[in-house]
Amino acid sequence: MTPDQVRSTYDEAYARRYDAAFLHTPQYGFREKTRIELFLLRMLTMQADSWLDVACGTGFFLRHGRGHPDITCAGLDLSPAMLAMAREANPGTLFVEGDFLAPRPEFEGRFALTTCMWGAYGLQESVAHVERLVERLTQWTRPGGTVFLPVFDPARFVSLQAEGRLMPEVTLRSPDGTRWSFLEPDGKLHEDVLAPPLEVMRAMFEPAFDSVELSPYPDSPGIPMAALTARGRRERTR
Numbered sequence: 210m211t212p213d214q215v216r217s218t219y220d221e222a223y224a225r226r227y228d229a230a231f232l233h234t235p236q237y238g239f240r241e242k243t244r245i246e247l248f249l250l251r252m253l254t255m256q257a258d259s260w261l262d263v264a265c266g267t268g269f270f271l272r273h274g275r276g277h278p279d280i281t282c283a284g285l286d287l288s289p290a291m292l293a294m295a296r297e298a299n300p301g302t303l304f305v306e307g308d309f310l311a312p313r314p315e316f317e318g319r320f321a322l323t324t325c326m327w328g329a330y331g332l333q334e335s336v337a338h339v340e341r342l343v344e345r346l347t348q349w350t351r352p353g354g355t356v357f358l359p360v361f362d363p364a365r366f367v368s369l370q371a372e373g374r375l376m377p378e379v380t381l382r383s384p385d386g387t388r389w390s391f392l393e394p395d396g397k398l399h400e401d402v403l404a405p406p407l408e409v410m411r412a413m414f415e416p417a418f419d420s421v422e423l424s425p426y427p428d429s430p431g432i433p434m435a436a437l438t439a440r441g442r443r444e445r446t447r
Contacts, residue, residue, distance in 0.1 A: 219288035238429030250274030257321040264329030268295025316349040331402040356439040361404035365433030414439040
């Protein structure tokens, strides 16, 4: 999706219903997915002093995922409507409107934890753009810090389709599940979403981190995902 397509999709009406539709609903295991991610975020932020949530959306995770109550938080998002919700939910938190592929010198090496939730990376137009996002997430994480990125599991997409359990709103656009689309009841279309294989996603982080762990979420008929946690960002070499 282009930046203009993202802004058009994530408009005010969408922002108002987003949490109920994707974070709180028990349908397709979405509520359980949210619980898992909040648990992981609270563990990751328990000892952290700073956290940047990239593609922060409504600010739900920044509000509810703080394991350390005094952690300094910031959010970055492209959608003005989503950011309005985030500011309302997180008074006093820094929110910046902008493209997460663009350089942002004021963020470089600043955050103990950097996250990008709900598969926002998959809305990019190419794998090269996903690689650029990974580069930004790495740049904005301080040496020794952590990146947390829930990632799609394309192999599970294929398995769910073979088992007849794939969500009816999802259409696979490639036989290996690395491209898919999601059509919502109101006609909102997330077209040609990218899902590079898990090992490809791991490899994007490995050069810059001491360890990269992939932990699949419990089986559900919803969007199949794994938690990618890259720990120990290495010092950059010149």
